[in-house]
Every structure is written in structure tokens, then in C-alpha cells.
Amino acid sequence: MAEWTSLVLTVCLASVLVVKADIKVHTPVGQLFVFELQRDTFQNEFPPFLRHYGRVYNDPMVFKCNKQAFPDLPDWLRFTQRHPYNNGFLYGTPLAQGKTTIEITVINKRSYDTAKDRLIITVDPPAKRMPYQAEFFISMRDIEQVLPSTVQEDIKRDLKRIWKTKTLDFVNITSALDRGGRVPLPLAGHFEGVYVKVGSDQYFTECLLRLQTAEHRRQCEVAGKDTVPGDCTVCSYSGICVTWCKSTLIDLSRPVAPHPAPTVGTGILDAGSVYDPPESPPPRDFLPDYIVTVIVPLALAILLCALLAYIMCCRREGLEKRDAKTPDIQLYHHHTIHENTTELRSMAAGRGVPPPLSTRSMFNSRTGETAPSFQTESPRVPLILAQQ
Incomplete structure (x- = not known):
């Protein structure tokens, strides 16, 4: 098993x-x-x-x-x-x-x-010596569209014509996003751009040397668009054309003098010398910052609270002022509705009570009986005349 x-x-x-x-x-x-x-x-x-x-x-x-x-x-x-x-x-x-x-x-x-x-x-180990290098910018391609070998051969073929040499090799290919470029829109025709660096053992041609001239840089700044220096118009495919205003030349054949190394002392003062420490920074006054950060917002908050309290508490009309603005007939109807409601609620406990006054007629033509008039202390309540 x-x-x-x-x-x-x-x-x-x-x-x-x-x-x-x-x-x-x-x-x-x-x-x-x-x-x-x-x-x-x-x-x-x-x-x-x-x-x-x-x-x-x-x-x-x-x-x-x-x-x-x-x-x-x-x-x-x-x-x-x-x-x-x-x-x-x-x-x-x-x-x-x-x-x-x-x-x-x-x-x-x-x-x-x-x-x-x-x-x-x-x-x-390095197979070739490439002291002369140039970096070109291709704006109409993404990084994965340039890395296939067939596309690299097309780019190299055009650059060989510009450089007028057969010994040309790729040094590096970098996406523009790795150089701080912005992410393109997800639409057709928008690409991130690619930097292509090539090198050769042959010196730059006159066409490439114009990239370092002040006239070419001035034209790029003034025109606001790409300008082709001289006869550098070789472009087999529209998608791999070089953007000349973002292209640079790198000459590694010239020795660069290294920066002098800083002298390192023993760290011990000489006999009889006095240590002079660096001056301390001047004291800083934090009162203006405190006023702007704390006092001003607090004063504005207190002012807004006082304004809100005035609007909510001091702007009320009151019951007497409201009744003075209300018509008399409307107040009379209001009191009548309240009295009828109270009387109907009191009748809910039993059915043997006499009929409410609200159900009696104002004038009985057969007996001559009339309902008692509404008694009130207010002289503004209008009198209701009985039918004759």
C-alpha cells in the first residue's frame, strides 16, 4: 500500500x-x-x-x-x-x-x-571600447515595444546612418517613467517614451555635434517643438523617430579630473590654541506664529459663536408679538378648534353626557332658542349674528 x-x-x-x-x-x-x-x-x-x-x-x-x-x-x-x-x-x-x-x-x-x-x-569583461556615447529620446514608443530584437535592429540601422559608422552598440534602454516622466493617458497615441543610449568608437559627426550648440538649444526653447539639426532626418518608421531636443552627447574619451579629497586632521588641538565653536543660530521669536496659529482662529470661533447665539436667542418674536400680527378671525378659529378637541376627548369616557354646545344650532326658528354668545375679554373678537 x-x-x-x-x-x-x-x-x-x-x-x-x-x-x-x-x-x-x-x-x-x-x-x-x-x-x-x-x-x-x-x-x-x-x-x-x-x-x-x-x-x-x-x-x-x-x-x-x-x-x-x-x-x-x-x-x-x-x-x-x-x-x-x-x-x-x-x-x-x-x-x-x-x-x-x-x-x-x-x-x-x-x-x-x-x-x-x-x-x-x-x-x-568589456568586449568593446565605446568612448563616444549618445542618448536619444523616442517619444512614440513604450519600453516593451523597443526591447524586441527586431525593433532594436531598426533603431540601430537609422542611428548608424546618422552616425555614419558600422560599429554601434546599445548601452542602455530606459523608460521615461524611470526618469521622472508622467504616466500617459490610457488612450491610443499616448506613450510613455523611451531613452535609448548607444556607443561607438568613432567620433561624433557634424550632425550630432550640433546638438551641443547654443543655437540648437535656443531653437528648442523658442520654437516649443522638436527641431532637427542639419541633415539628421533619417527615420525609417514614424514610431521610432528621434526627439532631438531631448537628445544628448556623452564624450568619455576626455579624462575628468577627480575632485580633491578633503584633508583629514588628527582631531587634536595644538598646544596653546583655543577651540572656537561655531556660532549658535539666533533665537527665534515664536509669538507671531502663536498668534497666527492659535489666537486668530480662537477669536474667529468666539465671534461666530456670539453671532449664532444672537440669531437663535435674540431674534425670536415671542407669543404676544405673534398674536398681535395674526388676524382676529384666525385666532377665534384657532381657539374654537382647541375647545372642540378638548370637549371631544372628554366625551370619550362615556356616551351619556349631554350633546356638546358645538352641535347646537345658533338659532331655533320653532322655539326661539339661541346659543349663548362666546364670552371673551378681548374686544377684537367679532360678533356672530344669528340668522333671522
Whole structure:
């Protein structure tokens, strides 16, 4: 029984996890490294979602990448994947030699199966010397649209024509969002922009040298739009055209004098010298801040409370003033309604009481009996004449 259980567990684990050989790649120091995580490669590792229909679905996949035994990627390496139906890209520029192992976890968002793989990146010494570098800005593309090798070749082909050289290599590709750019609107025709840095061992052409002139910078500031310096109008595809006002040149052939290191003393005063401490800052008067922060809001609150109390308590008319403004006939009807209501409530206890006065007629033509007149001290109540 134990042997059958172990056999079943082995078969189940073999159906979920696929053991593959490690992926080994090499890249030189100082040049762009791009590795595309293709979904088609991992699609074969997952069983079809509906096997009995004989169909293989284009499953959405999400890639998770991290350095082995670490929760994140190395400092020089980045990962991007726009949508689960798109391929992922690992890209960056290594600055030091060494070997890095990247763990790749693939999650199938349809069946929630997982697969793992390992990428071993070996960083070799610099293969080429590129003292002359230039950084160009492409405004009509996102980062994942520039990383494929076919697009890189198109960009490099145009830059070679501008630079007039055949030895041109990518140094780095960075999204404009990593440089402080704003997130574009989720509309067609709006892109985040990409900075592309290339390098060569050949000096800049006259067309590129115009980027450093004061006239070109003045035209960019005055015109408010991109200006093409000279004959730098090479653009095979409209989506990968260079924005010249945001392009710069970098000359690494000129040695830069390092800043002098600060002199470090012994920390001990000489004999007979006096320690002169730095002056303390002058005392600050916090009374104006206290008045603006506490006194002024408190005075406004007290003023508003007094105004509210006056409106609610001192502006009331009172009962006598209200009655003086009310017509006499309206007051008489009001008193009559109250008296009738009180009388009807008193009759609720029994039915053997005499009929209320309100039910008697004002004048009986047969007997000549009349109802007693309404007695009141107010001379403003009008008299009701009996019918004759």
C-alpha cells in the first residue's frame, strides 16, 4: 500500500513540475542585456484547459522574476510585462563582472498551474571600447515595444546612418517613467517614451555635434517643438523617430579630473590654541506664529459663536408679538378648534353626557332658542349674528 501511494504522488508531482535544464547566457560589461520570456515556450509545459475538445488555449501567463535566494532582482536588472497575454522582458546594463542566477516563476492565470525555470547570467569583461556615447529620446514608443530584437535592429540601422559608422552598440534602454516622466493617458497615441543610449568608437559627426550648440538649444526653447539639426532626418518608421531636443552627447574619451579629497586632521588641538565653536543660530521669536496659529482662529470661533447665539436667542418674536400680527378671525378659529378637541376627548369616557354646545344650532326658528354668545375679554373678537 505504501508503494502504491508513493507511486501516485510521484506521478502527480511529475505532471505539475517540469524539470528543465538551466538557461545560460553571456553578456559583456557596459552593454545592454535583453532576455525575452516567451509565452509559447512555457505554454507547452501546461496541459490544455479542455483536453476532451482537442483544443489548446492561448493561456494568460504572469512571470515573476527574482534573484536566487533573494526577493528582488539585482540593481542593474529590470523586468517588464504589460499584459498577461504579452511576453516578458528582462533588461539592463551590467556594470561589474560576475555570475547571477535568476529564478523565473510562470503562473498560468487560466488553470493556476505554475512552472519554474532558472536563468544563469554570466557577465564577461568589456568586449568593446565605446568612448563616444549618445542618448536619444523616442517619444512614440513604450519600453516593451523597443526591447524586441527586431525593433532594436531598426533603431540601430537609422542611428548608424546618422552616425555614419558600422560599429554601434546599445548601452542602455530606459523608460521615461524611470526618469521622472508622467504616466500617459490610457488612450491610443499616448506613450510613455523611451531613452535609448548607444556607443561607438568613432567620433561624433557634424550632425550630432550640433546638438551641443547654443543655437540648437535656443531653437528648442523658442520654437516649443522638436527641431532637427542639419541633415539628421533619417527615420525609417514614424514610431521610432528621434526627439532631438531631448537628445544628448556623452564624450568619455576626455579624462575628468577627480575632485580633491578633503584633508583629514588628527582631531587634536595644538598646544596653546583655543577651540572656537561655531556660532549658535539666533533665537527665534515664536509669538507671531502663536498668534497666527492659535489666537486668530480662537477669536474667529468666539465671534461666530456670539453671532449664532444672537440669531437663535435674540431674534425670536415671542407669543404676544405673534398674536398681535395674526388676524382676529384666525385666532377665534384657532381657539374654537382647541375647545372642540378638548370637549371631544372628554366625551370619550362615556356616551351619556349631554350633546356638546358645538352641535347646537345658533338659532331655533320653532322655539326661539339661541346659543349663548362666546364670552371673551378681548374686544377684537367679532360678533356672530344669528340668522333671522
